[in-house]
Amino acid sequence: MIQANPQSQSCSKCRGCQYLLTNVKGLLFGEHCSCFSCDVCGGRGQIFEEDASGVSTLKECSCAVLTQRLAKLNAAGIPGKFAGTQFETFNPVGDSQKQAKSRARDFVRDFGKTGQGLMFMGRPGLGKTHLAISVIKALILEWGADCKFIDFFQLLSDIRYGYSQDLSEQAIIHPYVQAQVLVIDELAKGRNTEWELTMLDQIISSRYNAADKITLVTTNYMDVPTEPERQTNDSKFADTQSSAYRKNAVGEETLQDKVGERIFSRLVEMCQIVKLQGQDYRQEVLAQYPIAPKSRKR
Ligand SMILES: [Zn+2]
Numbered sequence: 036m037i038q039a040n041p042q043s044q045s046c047s048k049c050r051g052c053q054y055l056l057t058n059v060k061g062l063l064f065g066e067h068c069s070c071f072s073c074d075v076c077g078g079r080g081q082i083f084e085e086d087a088s089g090v091s092t093l094k095e096c097s098c099a100v101l102t103q104r105l106a107k108l109n110a111a112g113i114p115g116k117f118a119g120t121q122f123e124t125f126n127p128v129g130d131s132q133k134q135a136k137s138r139a140r141d142f143v144r145d146f147g148k149t150g151q152g153l154m155f156m157g158r159p160g161l162g163k164t165h166l167a168i169s170v171i172k173a174l175i176l177e178w179g180a181d182c183k184f185i186d187f188f189q190l191l192s193d194i195r196y197g198y199s200q201d202l203s204e205q206a207i208i209h210p211y212v213q214a215q216v217l218v219i220d221e222l223a224k225g226r227n228t229e230w231e232l233t234m235l236d237q238i239i240s241s242r243y244n245a246a247d248k249i250t251l252v253t254t255n256y257m258d259v260p261t262e263p264e265r266q267t268n269d270s271k272f273a274d275t276q277s278s279a280y281r282k283n284a285v286g287e288e289t290l291q292d293k294v295g296e297r298i299f300s301r302l303v304e305m306c307q308i309v310k311l312q313g314q315d316y317r318q319e320v321l322a323q324y325p326i327a328p329k330s331r332k333r
C-alpha cells in the first residue's frame with residue numbers, strides 16, 4: 036500500500052488516499068490529489084542515491100508507485116461513470132450479495148495465489164459490474180496489476196468500426212488478449228451470432244492457453260436454468276409473476292446456450308463462479324408502485 040503523508044490524512048478531498056478519480060470524456064481518470072507530496076523527493080518522483088564509492092545515480096523514488104498505478108488505471112478503459120464505484124459503495128442486500136462481495140474482496144487480497152478469475156452471474160441490477168469494477172480498481176491501485184475492462188457490446192462495435200478503418204480484428208482484440216487481468220462485462224448479451232462468438236472465442240481461447248492471464252466476467256445468464264426467483268403470495272408482486280414477465284425474465288437460457296459448449300467450458304475452468312441472487316431493483320420499483328410490467332428486451 037502507498038503510505039499517506041500526515042497532510043493527506045486530513046485531506047477532505049481524497050480522505051488520505053492522495054489521488055482523485057473523476058469522469059473525463061466518458062472514461063475514468065485518476066490523478067494526484069493536490070495534497071500529494073513526498074518528503075523524500077519533493078514530489079519529483081526521482082532521487083539521487085550515492086553508492087559506497089561516492090557516485091550519485093538518479094533513482095526512482097518510492098512515491099513513483101502511485102504515479103505508475105494511476106497511469107495503469109487511466110489505461111484500463113474503465114468507463115467514467117464508475118469513478119465512484121468501489122467495495123465501500125457496494126451495499127449488499129441479502130446473503131448472496133454479501134457472499135459475492137466478500138469473495139470479490141478475498142480475490143483481491145489473494146491475488147496471484149490462483150490462476151482463476153471470477154465469473155459474476157445473475158440478473159441485471161444485482162451489482163455484478165459494481166463488484167467487477169471494484170476488483171480491478173483495487174488490483175491496479177493495491178497490486179499494480181495491468182488490467183483492462185471491456186463491455187462485450189462495445190468490443191464488437193469497436194471491431195466493426197476497425198473493419199471500416201482497414202484494421203483487422205486482431206489489432207482491436209490484441210490489448211484484451213494481452214492484458215494480465217481482463218474484465219469482460221455483459222458477456223453473452225445480444226444476439227451472439229456466429230461472427231460474434233468467433234470473436235469471443237479468439238479472446239477466450241488465447242487467454243485460456245496463456246497460463247498467466249486472469250479473466251473476470253459478468254453475465255446475466257446462469258450456468259443452469261433458473262426459474263424467476265420471487266415466488267410470493269403477496270398480491271403486490273402479482274404483476275411481476277405474470278406470464279409476460281416470466282417469458283422475458285433472464286434465466287431461462289443458460290450461458291452455455293448463449294455462447295456454446297466450447298467457450299462455456301473454458302470459462303468455467305478459467306473462473307470461479309460467483310452467483311448473485313435476489314431482487315432486481317427494477318422489481319423493487321414494481322413492488323413499490325404496482326403497475327403492469329413492461330416487456331424487457333434483450
Ligand atoms: Zn488529498
Ligand SMILES: [Zn+2]
Pocket residue numbers: 073074075076077078079080081096097098099
Ligand atoms: Zn518521492
